[in-house]
Amino acid sequence: MSALLEVKDLHAGYGASRIVRGVSLSVEEGAGIVLFGRNGVGKSTFMQALMGMVTPSSGQVLLAGKQLAGRPAHEIAKAGLAIVPQGRRLFPDLTVQENLMLGIRQTPKGWTLDTLYELLPRLAERTAQPAGLLSGGEQQMVAIGRALLRNPSVLLLDEPSEGLAPRIIAELAGVLRTLRADGLTVLIVEQNLKLGLTMSDHVAIMDVGKIVHESTVTEFRRSPDIARRYLGVI
């Protein structure tokens, strides 16, 4: 039995600088994995390498057994990965509706614009506004909506809480927990421990391009020295 998303010894970087240095990670179907790690250790590079936005130099990325490493981003997207990138990367001049529309990939039982607007009613009131004029929280919801509409088999989330006020983060956590309860498979990178843990069942920690710790969320909560050691938090 292999996992839905299986990463084996993945290496990636930019030109001569090797950033991701042999990462292996399994994501079971229906699981939530949170990837922690200090600033600049290569979390985003890893996520982008999964998505094909950065081309891995070696290693494997298997989605339901299908080799994705080295494929172009549009093929990886079609294979079933979707990303909410760090910094959201909406198309600021396009309206909310247009941003969402670009994500649409119809599946028999998946998300549609209508069901998405039910989940995120605030966006339904902003459909005609340029996405760039929305608040940070609303923009993050658009980025999540755009990725959900692709009906991915695994959703990659890169620091969705970055730059958001605590009240908005709580709202975001609510939405993400709903998605997880629905059975969505998620790999999330977070700096906000609370948000990352509340929606995951596994923890992985990255340090300078390598996974240095893996455990269940329960184990992680029980041993505070892990967080202290790798993340420098109390």
Add this chain to the structure above:
Amino acid sequence: MIEILFTFLNGLGRGLLLFTMAAGLSLVFGLMSVLNLAHGSLLLLGGYIAVMLASGAGLAAALPVALIAGAAFGAVLYFAVKPVMNRGHLDQGLLTLGIAFIFADVAKHFWGNDVYLPAPPEILRGSVGVLGMQYPVYRLFVIVAAAAIALVIFVVVERTRLGAIVRAAVADKQMVAALGYRISFIMGGVFAGAAALAAIGGVIGAPVIGVRPGLDTEMLILALVVVVVGGLGSLRGALVGALLIGQIQTLGVALLPELSSFLVFGVMALVLLVKPTGLFGKVNR
């Protein structure tokens, strides 16, 4: 008084024709940051297609032919430019200019130095009386047809899913790819579409502007001025710029003939002094 109206109408037609060229030039630049100096060749291609078909099958038949030939030429241009896409404007400029020179030579080989004015279709010949003066029907048709094309361009780019994909790709190609779209198809398609538009503009304009060697560079330079005045990459800017340059050119010839060629560039310099990004430009590239 009526002369002024006619001059205005002439300028309007000219400006709208210019837009069919400038729109593509601007879109291609916005999307790929490639300044296609062979864009004038496409207009000339359309012009010669009009010349060839006007006497036989008729000018209307030249439209689909120009559409297909223009798109094909555009696709060829895209594949030619693709390898130098990340190599800076100088390399791209030299490459596309080289292609323009080759095309100009080939065209001269077939059609020589003559100026051709292909005949409009039967129903668009003659003139209508306006306040006791005669204005050619075909010139009115140019205004209507080019305005219709401009409208189609705007609707497609601003109101369709396809247009949204193109605008998104202008902003962030990598993100568009991560949503499952193949960027090279988008870029090739825009190149081909822009080329087809210029060729169709060449067909429609042929009976009034005169198809001849040198028309390609002449129109390319005007289109470049339009794009610079309007703001690189902005469709609205291209429209406003084209209408403005169209008027300045015809008014200039009518009122200040000895200064007319200076006026166009004078306006460009003025706009750049006041707003270096062009009227509707956002970023200075």
